[in-house]
Amino acid sequence: MPAVEIHGPNGVGKTATARRRAATVLALDDPADRELVLADRSYPTRVAAPVLIDEWQRVPDVWDIVRRDVDARSERGRYLLTGSAVPTGVSLHSGAGRIVGLRMRPLSLAERAVEEPAVSLAGLLNGSSDIGGTTVIGLATYIEEIVASGFPDIRADAPRARALRLDGYLDAVAQREFAEQGLRVRRPQVLRGWLAAFAAATSTTASYNSILMAATPGESDKPAKTTTIAYRDVLQSLWLLDEVDAWLPTRNDFARLGQAPKHQLADPALAARLLGVDAAGLCSGAQGRASDLRPGTLLGALFEHLVTLSVRVYAAAADASVHHLRTTNGDHEVDLVVQLPDGRVLAIEVKLADRVADGDVRHLTWLRSQIGDELVDAVVVTTGRHAYRRSDGIAVVPAALLGP
Template structure:
């Protein structure tokens, strides 16, 4: 566990605490090394009579395999770390909480989307709540409010941001650093590169083997590199299959595995009756931009900067959606006429915020082309369109359209 002086408070901690008040089983899911165990341990320490079980210890894991019911028999809150290592525990937990439905019985962590694993014998419908923990947001790193999403739906295009002394090079530094706590803690790019290399090696040799039988690890490694080179671009399984020399069905299976272990995130295409020519093809993003940047060769080239900056912005928005008071989802938009918008945030009532990302320090009127198209087609459903860029000014570009510095994502207070 990290030293207390190194720990950065996580916004997910409040979500976990709230869930334990009324839910029997709470699951913290996320990539390896995002801080799941640290967060879970801190939560358990706040509960009297709490206990922990770490399944990465061979003796502990053996005990869980031999006698699952006795292993989990405890009166208070029990943390089981890396629960996917012993699938039979799932049924044992279900057995106990069905007979004793008190809330706050179990806190589970896993480095994969647990309910999608074929090795698990059953799910826990109505008994569990899953909270996804992502790499650190910029607000968690800098102790800023991370309030852009809520503020955008509250203020619309009237939203303005404080000017911060950040230039393009400063944003690129953040992109390359990423949000893994261990990488953020390391002081030099060279030390971070060592972390990222070890991370990829462990991912392929350990995590992937936990969720699937991969015979040709070299194909998986090459696929990961190809995805990093096209981050922010549309996914084409056919093209990837051609470049790798393997069949399309294998590529699709590999992509599902990479989503399951939280390496990549696919942003679905968005459409509505007003945009009937929209494409359903998803967009590829990495859960951590530092890892994606590491997988591109050498310093960031101009061709990769735009995609990584877009990945960075969409990733920050996705993190905020996990704790936002606004029930919303993130998409991207592209149609057959090649009109596109980098990000679409749609709330449960159908209101839409459009996001364009520019890895430049200036903004031009044509940068709002896709946003204007959406505004004109959606009418009152279109709440605002923002171009987020590497400059410092907040300016109006017409009805419902505004440019903001990218830092507005984490410096904007929540309403």
């Protein structure tokens, strides 16, 4: 590609990854580099390629500089742009066809190397029926991975240091990054409460109004709905929300499907910290605040979050998108629907258990009856030890054994 823009939340590894591929680095959060580019707009076009322009949103004009240079020459692989926020108050010309955007997410389970994957998501999407493999990974490891974080630098720390750094990360969002995005928060404790309520709604489609009510229990002076919408918009611009959109196929032979997104933050460890729950708490069944926002347990919601994060990383590598399915009356739900560009789908249920009963696959068999051959495969992701295929054709795969 002539130019690739890597976006994602702070600390996810964008700069470290891009630096490995760059001959020239312009760090626009460095005043010296920023002044150089502002003084000489053509400078990035003259230096040795590949050129990494880090935190490009600090000088939004860089977008047009790169776009025009891509138009002016046919050189491939010249620019890497990285950014942890979408510029606010700035009108950018579309980079369509010139600048390709890629989202970098926190580390998936496969990237964390907790186990060697035995089942490929890309293979399942391509019709592979091979299912097999055994792992020693159990529930305790998944709980540790939930709280350890997929942010590469943070996860390397000891548990107490990780917790302090995640708290500092969230404090920086509320106290500094919101202001940098043009929204000064008068009452940071209200924002923190809203974030905690949002975390409590992890892996649900709870309404934003119910999240707002849960954020301020017993308070008469609640923030206006417009305020919480502004919170959501800024978090999206910082790539800290990673909600799963509803699957809305073009075919019309379905009963009505829900359109609400499923709520998730960028990393399940952020949700756990916002709720004040550590590995020991999750092991003992702690539910955190606002537990009435979700129908199941907090551990189940966070395990689904961890699996979803991993599936989204694998799906992106396979040029597939990830959605969820829920009928409007709630009769049927499928946790994840991975869709290929041609419309075929892979359906995934996430189950916090080490074995699968017939009742656990009823939504998958229902979907298969609805769309037939458009369903390339159906999988239940578990905390179990063995990957296998049931007699009804549905695959059972431990989360640690699923990879790209």
